[in-house]
Amino acid sequence: xxxxxxxxxxxxxxxxxxxxxxxxxxxxxxxxxxxxxxxxxxxxxxxxxxxxxxxxxxxxxxxxxxxxxxxxxxxxxxxxxxxxxxxxxxxxxxxxxxxxxxxxxxxxxxxxxxxxxxxxxxxxxxxxxxxxxxxxxxxxxxxxxxxxxxxxxxxxxxxxxxxxxxxxxxxxxxxxxxxxxxxxxxxxxxxxxxxxxxxxxxxxxxxxxxxxxxxxxxxxxxxxxxxxxxxxxxxxxxxxxxxxxxxxxxxxxxxxxxxxxxxxxxxxxxxxxxxxxxxxxxxxxxxxxxxxxxxxxxxxxxx
Amino acid sequence: xxxxxxxxxxxxxxxxxxxxxxxxxxxxxxxxxxxxxxxxxxxxxxxxxxxxxxxxxxxxxxxxxxxxxxxxxxxxxxxxxxxxxxxxxxxxxxxxxxxxxxxxxxxxxxxxxxxxxxxxxxxxxxxxxxxxxxxxxxxxxxxxxxxxxxxxxxxx
Numbered sequence: 001x002x003x004x005x006x007x008x009x010x011x012x013x014x015x016x017x018x019x020x021x022x023x024x025x026x027x028x029x030x031x032x033x034x035x036x037x038x039x040x041x042x043x044x045x046x047x048x049x050x051x052x053x054x055x056x057x058x059x060x061x062x063x064x065x066x067x068x069x070x071x072x073x074x075x076x077x078x079x080x081x082x083x084x085x086x087x088x089x090x091x092x093x094x095x096x097x098x099x100x101x102x103x104x105x106x107x108x109x110x111x112x113x114x115x116x117x118x119x120x121x122x123x124x125x126x127x128x129x130x131x132x133x134x135x136x137x138x139x140x141x142x143x144x145x146x147x148x149x150x151x152x153x154x155x156x157x158x159x160x161x162x163x164x165x166x167x168x169x170x171x172x173x174x175x176x177x178x179x180x181x182x183x184x185x186x187x188x189x190x191x192x193x194x195x196x197x198x199x200x201x202x203x204x205x206x207x208x209x210x211x212x213x214x215x216x217x218x219x220x221x222x223x224x225x226x227x228x229x230x231x232x233x234x235x236x237x238x239x240x241x242x243x244x245x246x247x248x249x250x251x252x253x254x255x256x257x258x259x260x261x262x263x264x265x266x267x268x269x270x271x272x273x274x275x276x277x278x279x280x281x282x283x284x285x286x287x288x289x290x291x292x293x294x295x296x297x298x299x300x301x302x303x
Numbered sequence: 304x305x306x307x308x309x310x311x312x313x314x315x316x317x318x319x320x321x322x323x324x325x326x327x328x329x330x331x332x333x334x335x336x337x338x339x340x341x342x343x344x345x346x347x348x349x350x351x352x353x354x355x356x357x358x359x360x361x362x363x364x365x366x367x368x369x370x371x372x373x374x375x376x377x378x379x380x381x382x383x384x385x386x387x388x389x390x391x392x393x394x395x396x397x398x399x400x401x402x403x404x405x406x407x408x409x410x411x412x413x414x415x416x417x418x419x420x421x422x423x424x425x426x427x428x429x430x431x432x433x434x435x436x437x438x439x440x441x442x443x444x445x446x447x448x449x450x451x452x453x454x455x456x457x458x459x
Contacts, residue, residue: 019399025381025384029383
């Protein structure tokens with residue numbers, strides 16, 4: 001057998017021609033990542049703009065029938081909360097009181113004839129949100145945190161804003177875009193993950209914008225309804241901003257809502273722009289006892 | 304502007320994880336290749352060929368079947384890279400080193416299983432996807448390569 005110098009023989013074979021170097025893989029990754037991100041970002045942006053444009057053009061009758069259909073989908077959870085809240089007399093009265101405020105606020109808006117209904121639910125968490133089907137959910141926790149009727153009216157006007165500005169419809173249209181778009185990527189986990197994250201961040205950014213628009217809408221509605229009285233409109237957000245941690249303020253970019261501090265600032269700016277004045281607060285007609293221990297006041301005013 | 308910062312936040316963290324995975328994967332791969340080069344150098348005088356007959360008139364003292372197998376997994380970085388590549392097509396660099404390492408490692412293990420053999424005839428290499436990836440068409444996770452052949456010992 002002929003002995004061959006191993007080093008010489010190995011030098012003749014270039015085994016690395018079959019494989020890629022790790023540097024070229026990293027380069028390839030960044031090229032793909034950037035390319036796919038840009039394409040998805042542009043794609044989603046265009047589709048979202050088109051979807052919202054279609055919603056803007058939608059006649060009010062269509063909007064009502066879509067709300068009706070969507071309401072049926074949410075019926076189960078609502079019925080449950082209705083049952084819970086329907087038991088106590090105090091609850092029924094409070095719900096009727098909030099309903100009265102909503103009815104008062106909706107006069108003079110596009111929603112004048114919309115069947116807006118309030119559901120007052122048992123929940124410690126301070127929250128209020130608008131759901132498809134012209135329903136506004138208000139939690140007991142939120143009601144107990146209210147110090148005046150003006151504060152409550154501001155929050156209800158904010159929720160009305162989500163309906164009047166068609167945020168619910170627009171968000172449903174955006175969700176549909178994502179729903180149709182993502183199954184094409186389900187085979188590619190990496191791309192799907194990028195796609196979801198981009199859609200998510202576009203939506204959270206958009207949602208923060210909607211919240212600010214709704215706040216502005218609420219301010220204008222309050223001004224119209226209460227003859228330019230700005231008393232109490234920033235109080236609730238002011239209290240929230242005091243307990244808001246620095247961390248949550250820093251992570252505001254990941255949130256669907258702007259930080260309370262920012263909301264207060266924008267509201268104050270709006271008050272001076274609209275020339276509103278403090279004409280005194282109206283106390284709440286029905287007072288509910290506040291729980292002794294203060295619950296986490298991380299409040300989200302969802303759509 | 305807010306949206307752009309939001310996107311950077313959303314993509315930044317997974318990107319960081321991917322880069323950590325890249326660093327770990329690269330170190331592991333480099334170590335493996337270093338071991339492969341070193342062992343190939345030692346075993347270079349034991350040819351493994353795919354012909355079925357002995358190319359000389361030397362007398363054989365013994366011969367038996369030998370095999371070597373190994374299972375190698377993709378790292379997270381390569382998995383993501385492959386998944387992105389499959390969207391646009393082209394050279395899947397991520398799988399190349401995986402298969403190359405697995406084939407060379409299996410061949411080396413086969414050679415190491417018969418120390419002193421003069422030749423390995425009829426070398427065959429087979430591979431299969433195994434583990435969670437075997438029943439999922441979505442992605443390749445781990446790959447098994449089996450190398451087998453006939454080890455031949457000449458009469459001294």
